[in-house]
Amino acid sequence: xxxxxxxxxxxxxxxxxxxxxxxxxxxxxxxxxxxxxxxxxxxxxxxxxxxxxxxxxxxxxxxxxxxxxxxxxxxxxxxxxxxxxxxxxxxxxxxxxxxxxxxxxxxxxxxxxxxxxxxxxxxxxxxxxxxxxxxxxxxxxxxxxxxxxxxxxxxxxxxxxxxxxxxxxxxxxxxxxxxxxxxxxxxxxxxxxxxxxxxxxxxxxxxxxxxxxxxxxxxxxxxxxxxxxxxxxxxxxxx
Amino acid sequence: xxxxxxxxxxxxxxxxxxxxxxxxxxxxxxxxxxxxxxxxxxxxxxxxxxxxxxxxxxxxxxxxxxxxxxxxxxxxxxxxxxxxxxxxxxxxxxxxxxxxxxxxxxxxxxxxxxxxxxxxxxxxxxxxxxxxxxxxxxxxxxxxxxxxxxxxxxxxxxxxxxxxxxxxxxxxxxxxxxxxxxxxxxxxxxxxxxxxxxxxxxxxxxxxxxxxxxxxxxxxxxxxxxxxxxxxxxxxxxxxxxxxxxxxxxxxxxxxxxxxxxxxxxxxxxxxxxxxxxxxxxxxxxxxxxxxxxxxxxxxxxxxxxxxxxxxxxxxxxxxxxxxxxxxxxxxxxxxxxxxxxxxxxxxxxxxxxxxxxxxx
Amino acid sequence: xxxxxxxxxxxxxxxxxxxxxxxxxxxxxxxxxxxxxxxxxxxxxxxxxxxxxxxxxxxxxxxxxxxxxxxxxxxxxxxxxxxxxxxxxxxxxxxxxxxxxxxxxxxxxxxxxxxxxxxxxxxxxxxxxxxxxxxxxxxxxxxxxxxxxxxxxxxxxxxxxxxxxxxxxxxxxxxxxxxxxxxxxxxxxxxxxxxxxxxxxxxxxxxxxxxxxxxxxxxxxxxxxxxxxxxxxxxxxxxxxxxxxxxxxxxxxxxxxxxxxxxxxxxxxxxxxxxxxxxxxxxxxxxxxx
Numbered sequence: 097x098x099x100x101x102x103x104x105x106x107x108x109x110x111x112x113x114x115x116x117x118x119x120x121x122x123x124x125x126x127x128x129x130x131x132x133x134x135x136x137x138x139x140x141x142x143x144x145x146x147x148x149x150x151x152x153x154x155x156x157x158x159x160x161x162x163x164x165x166x167x168x169x170x171x172x173x174x175x176x177x178x179x180x181x182x183x184x185x186x187x188x189x190x191x192x193x194x195x196x197x198x199x200x201x202x203x204x205x206x207x208x209x210x211x212x213x214x215x216x217x218x219x220x221x222x223x224x225x226x227x228x229x230x231x232x233x234x235x236x237x238x239x240x241x242x243x244x245x246x247x248x249x250x251x252x253x254x255x256x257x258x259x260x261x262x263x264x265x266x267x268x269x270x271x272x273x274x275x276x277x278x279x280x281x282x283x284x285x286x287x288x289x290x291x292x293x294x295x296x297x298x299x300x301x302x303x304x305x306x307x308x309x310x311x312x313x314x315x316x317x318x319x320x321x322x323x324x325x326x327x328x329x330x331x332x333x334x335x
Numbered sequence: 336x337x338x339x340x341x342x343x344x345x346x347x348x349x350x351x352x353x354x355x356x357x358x359x360x361x362x363x364x365x366x367x368x369x370x371x372x373x374x375x376x377x378x379x380x381x382x383x384x385x386x387x388x389x390x391x392x393x394x395x396x397x398x399x400x401x402x403x404x405x406x407x408x409x410x411x412x413x414x415x416x417x418x419x420x421x422x423x424x425x426x427x428x429x430x431x432x433x434x435x436x437x438x439x440x441x442x443x444x445x446x447x448x449x450x451x452x453x454x455x456x457x458x459x460x461x462x463x464x465x466x467x468x469x470x471x472x473x474x475x476x477x478x479x480x481x482x483x484x485x486x487x488x489x490x491x492x493x494x495x496x497x498x499x500x501x502x503x504x505x506x507x508x509x510x511x512x513x514x515x516x517x518x519x520x521x522x523x524x525x526x527x528x529x530x531x532x533x534x535x536x537x538x539x540x541x542x543x544x545x546x547x548x549x550x551x552x553x554x555x556x557x558x559x560x561x562x563x564x565x566x567x568x569x570x571x572x573x574x575x576x577x578x579x580x581x582x583x584x585x586x587x588x589x590x591x592x593x594x595x596x597x598x599x600x601x602x603x604x605x606x607x608x609x610x611x612x613x614x615x616x617x618x619x620x621x622x623x624x625x626x627x628x629x630x631x632x633x634x635x636x637x638x639x640x641x642x643x644x645x646x647x648x649x650x651x652x653x654x655x656x657x658x659x660x661x662x663x664x665x666x667x668x669x670x671x672x673x674x675x676x677x678x679x680x681x682x683x684x685x686x687x688x689x690x691x692x693x694x695x696x
Numbered sequence: 697x698x699x700x701x702x703x704x705x706x707x708x709x710x711x712x713x714x715x716x717x718x719x720x721x722x723x724x725x726x727x728x729x730x731x732x733x734x735x736x737x738x739x740x741x742x743x744x745x746x747x748x749x750x751x752x753x754x755x756x757x758x759x760x761x762x763x764x765x766x767x768x769x770x771x772x773x774x775x776x777x778x779x780x781x782x783x784x785x786x787x788x789x790x791x792x793x794x795x796x797x798x799x800x801x802x803x804x805x806x807x808x809x810x811x812x813x814x815x816x817x818x819x820x821x822x823x824x825x826x827x828x829x830x831x832x833x834x835x836x837x838x839x840x841x842x843x844x845x846x847x848x849x850x851x852x853x854x855x856x857x858x859x860x861x862x863x864x865x866x867x868x869x870x871x872x873x874x875x876x877x878x879x880x881x882x883x884x885x886x887x888x889x890x891x892x893x894x895x896x897x898x899x900x901x902x903x904x905x906x907x908x909x910x911x912x913x914x915x916x917x918x919x920x921x922x923x924x925x926x927x928x929x930x931x932x933x934x935x936x937x938x939x940x941x942x943x944x945x946x947x948x949x950x951x952x953x954x955x956x957x958x959x960x961x962x963x964x965x966x967x968x969x970x971x972x973x974x975x976x977x978x979x980x981x982x983x984x985x986x
Contacts, residue, residue: 173578185573187566198566201559417790467967476734480921487918488963617914658805665801672795
């Protein structure tokens with residue numbers, strides 16, 4: 097199986113706080129993978145390092161066969177990484193359609209642009225809201241809009257930071273279905289998630305981060321049964 | 336067959352270009368809007384027929400400032416970077432026009448070349464300043480401070496250039512008193528050049544330029560480039576995470592705004608045949624902010640109308656003394672910010688649009 | 697002797713510029729650092745302080761008292777402005793700059809209309825001293841001492857007084873401070889008033905050395921902005937060392953190439969600093985010590 101993402105010895109510290117302590121991590125093409133860990137485990141920092149928002153102190157990030165460690169965020173995005181943030185990162189004053197235009201216009205033009213926008217409006221069930229300012233959509237709809245913005249031009253890797261935060265159970269389930277459909281189209285997905293039910297719904301494999309290092313990795317059942325994982329989550333270590 | 340395709344491709348491209356005259360980034364669309372716009376343009380074109388030469392020259396003076404205002408509208412209203420120093424590019428281009436024309440003269444349409452060169456110099460200077468600011472990740476209020484400092488230092492610099500040693504070729508910079516004696520714009524024409532002193536011919540030239548720039552900006556702002564600009568205004572971080580180099584877009588928008596200010600500056604110098612350091616001073620720098628804020632910065636049409644209305648009002652007030660006019664300007668700015676942050680013209684246009692919608696349904 | 701003379705000359709030049717930068721930027725830096733508001737009417741508060749000082753001094757008040765009166769009046773005007781205008785714009789920092797610019801226009805032109813284009817000033821007191829055949833103004837040496845005193849006073853105020861603790865808490869965690877019973881509105885008012893009073897103090901201190909014109913505030917604008925930009929948001933970590941560095945650059949360039957290059961040097965420094973250190977000196981210094 098070919099690797100789409102390979103992280104080696106990634107290290108980052110802010111003063112005395114080590115947020116990434118030599119992370120080795122790899123993701124194979126077509127995977128749907130979840131990243132979990134208690135608060136402060138370094139999940140968000142790991143994402144920021146992958147996106148180039150922080151420069152690592154040491155280590156390399158290889159994406160799709162080439163070293164992207166020294167690239168700026170926008171250059172990484174152009175290589176086919178896409179991201180959806182925890183707080184919806186949309187353009188609130190602009191219409192839903194304009195949000196999608198900005199997301200796709202760099203790659204698509206004319207008829208293919210309109211076609212993709214139409215397809216994404218259907219995919220996210222936002223057809224009726226096409227001309228609505230994005231800021232007045234419901235929270236769930238804003239999340240979907242951002243997912244649509246992230247996947248419309250078919251990235252190779254989609255990073256999701258708590259995609260279901262603040263969603264109703266119904267919206268969460270629908271989001272899971274969306275992600276399965278996207279994964280079926282060949283998009284590799286890496287998600288940070290808290291909701292274990294949702295993790296079970298989407299991920300085949302799970303990685304646990306703890307204190308900036310990989311603590312465990314395996315299938316969802318292996319992770320749930322892993323005694324160490326229970327300890328770090330429940331704080332029962334050494335009791 | 337081949338002839339047919341080569342014929343339709345440029346036509347569809349032109350159609351797409353013109354379709355961008357309307358879009359989400361600009362208010363006003365549909366036949367009603369364009370009919371009103373054409374009527375206004377018609378009245379403006381007929382104006383020299385009913386007014387005397389002095390009044391027409393004065394109207395030309397108003398038109399000169401609209402370029403700087405529209406440029407600031409792009410930088411501030413659309414790209415979200417509040418520049419206080421547009422007068423730096425205005426003044427630099429004004430001096431450049433003076434230096435070039437005094438040295439080269441007016442033959443062969445060289446004044447037009449000088450105008451274009453001055454705009455290029457002002458625009459390039461803006462790009463350089465923009466590079467340092469945006470690539471240095473300067474944001475928000477700091478952009479205002481840096482740009483204001485630039486224009487104030489330029490003013491100080493120019494005010495200190497008194498004395499014969501401060502000359503560029505034939506042109507003396509003349510310190511605080513400013514530079515004068517440069518020729519007005521001159522169009523080469525069969526049987527003798529047309530010298531564009533303030534009056535109907537200059538008025539028509541400026542009116543044409545305003546129309547071209549206004550329509551050009553509408554197209555630009557509704558294009559993908561404009562889409563990215565407003566997106567940066569709303570959420571720069573997300574724009575970067577969609578794969579755009581935000582700094583590049585901001586720098587380009589700043590360069591465009593600077594070039595427009597430079598166009599105003601060069602035209603102003605050609606119109607009045609003088610330029611002084613105080614054109615880059617604190618009071619001068621405040622005026623574009625007043626025009627654009629009062630009119631409404633987020634719409635190019637509102638910016639244009641607002642600028643002309645405020646300029647006309649300002650001049651009426653100046654009859655009672657320019658210091659009174661400036662007090663009123665300051666008060667107007669304060670009231671707009673506190674009571675109608677969107678701008679007065681934008682408010683009025685939104686209201687009109689709503690009334691129009693209601694009467695239609 | 698010649699060496700001593702030129703060293704003293706350089707030091708004097710440096711001290712003079714340093715004092716000017718510190719005194720003129722203190723008010724701007726306090727308001728910006730504590731409230732995030734760039735006060736474009738800063739120069740007009742300086743003008744206000746200078747005018748009140750000159751009037752009071754000519755009315756017979758001793759100069760130090762006249763200067764304090766100037767600072768006090770500017771501070772009260774500042775609190776009024778905060779109550780009427782700034783308070784409504786805390787969530788719109790760009791708009792608050794524009795509003796203060798409106799105030800600046802009104803103040804400059806209003807003073808021009810009411811008091812005319814110039815006002816009689818007060819002479820520079822204290823005379824001069826002679827060092828190696830060249831004379832130096834004694835009052836400017838006093839100003840240098842004032843600049844150091846001002847920095848010391850502000851340090852005590854913000855780090856060792858109840859007001860300072862509450863003010864910093866209010867700025868960092870407004871909701872928390874509010875929940876703890878701090879009257880945040882009043883804190884903002886007092887902080888803005890303090891900034892305005894410091895501007896007034898600058899005006900008062902420099903009143904004896906300047907011509908009294910309504911636009912005199914703009915003389916201070918570039919230097920104080922530049923210092924705040926280079927320094928970053930924190931006045932002690934940022935503005936004071938920034939003033940020292942800028943004074944060094946400006947004094948050096950002025951000594952060798954003249955006034956003009958001194959000012960251009962400042963601008964170039966600013967542009968280079970913002971390119972290299974986006975958070976200003978204070979952002980950089982804090983970043984390395986953390």
